[in-house]
Amino acid sequence: MRATLIATTSAMVMLVLDSSIVGVLLPSIRADLDVGPATQAWIVGIYLAVLAVLLPLGGRLCDALGAARAFSIGMAAFTVASAGIGFSGSGPEILAWRGVAGAAAALLMPAGLAVLAEVYPDDRRAGALAVYTGVGQGFATVGPLVGGLCAEFVGWRWGFLVNVPVGIAGLVLLARARPVTPRHPGRALLDLGLFRRPAFGGASVVLFALGFGMTVATVYGAAALQETLSLPPAAAGAAVLPLVVPLLVATRWAGRNGPRVGPRVLGVSGTLALAAGLVGAGAGIVLGQVVVVCVALVPAGLGIGLLLGPMTNTALSAAPVDRRGQASGLVSTVRQVGGVAGVGAVGALASTWPVTAEGGAGAVPIALGFAVSAVVVLTSAAVAARSFPSLVGRARPAA
CATH class of the missing domain: 1.20.1250.20 (MFS general substrate transporter like domains)
Structure with a gap:
């Protein structure tokens, strides 16, 4: 169970860092790629919009596919999207990859929670969720500082490329842990x-x-x-x-x-x-x-x-x-x-x-x-x- 917790927590770290550092990186992206104010706004907005719209579908896919499988798909897609953003050569390329990242996060975010809910029994789940959320939000608060250091000393691209080794490590850990998460197909999209x-x-x-x-x-x-x-x-x-x-x-x-x-x-x-x-x-x-x-x-x-x-x-x-x-x-x-x-x-x-x-x-x-x-x-x-x-x-x- 420890490997499962580390894998899901690494996903939370990726997600919160990505959300919290992007604002600090925008001036460097603007200077490097000569993007306008509207594109800058959409670099932030398209990720949030896609994430918010697709999160309910992502949660339903977790039930249909099984939480562990959904997590692996979301983690792999987010890792690829992060690499795509880091190697983008224009504003439209960044926007496209940020949209992919939002879709991947919409699957990855509920899948991580669902994996922990399935793997940990009731009397141990609170402690696991405390680690998962606490470590993730701890990184969220230092995200602006990390983004500033990346932009100033190594370049804005590394603010996104750092997700690649983290994503790969998370996938390897989950594959080794092999958590059992059954599939629950056949319901409607949203159970309000x-x-x-x-x-x-x-x-x-x-x-x-x-x-x-x-x-x-x-x-x-x-x-x-x-x-x-x-x-x-x-x-x-x-x-x-x-x-x-x-x-x-x-x-x-x-x-x-x-x-x-x-x-x-x-x-x-x-x-x-x-x-x-x-x-x-x-x-x-x-x-x-x-x-x-x-x-x-x-x-x-x-x-x-x-x-x-x-x-x-x-x-x-x-x-x-x-x-x-x-x-x-x-x-x-x-x-x-x-x-x-x-x-x-x-x-x-x-x-x-x-x-x-x-x-x-x-x-x-x-x-x-x-x-x-x-x-x-x-x-x-x-x-x-x-x-x-x-x-x-x-x-x-x-x-």
């Missing part, structure tokens, strides 16, 4: 009835809010430090690091103690911590105080660590065994949609004020975006309090 299950629906709401708040904290946190507080890219990436250690500590603690504490306590405490961090970070941006932003990222990291693995496990545990692929696809879709909504909301606010090097008016919309994110997260705290039992063992999934 899963949302009627209180634990699944509640976990989905929390994951949507988590995607919203986490994206704002990581993406706009680093951007705000550069655009409104005048930090250079490497320093801005380093300033986000206070998010990482609390996230990893909370993830590990939740993985060990989640079954004892229960999803209600984790859901409420995690959302409150994340909301407090978002409010504090927004205040630090308005005040122009980097230290305040860094300190506020500590409770934000704790909140993310308490939520990501446990809420995912709660949702998967609430789904019947033969629909865990669909469940994985649905919760992944919900979290991605939350992230897209967070980017859209803060982007819309930011577009209404000019961004200045000294902060001033530019800091206001970003701080408002952090406040809106905090409200969304707090709303999900109420849902968590009403939807979850005190202990996981009291909510056994129906067959």
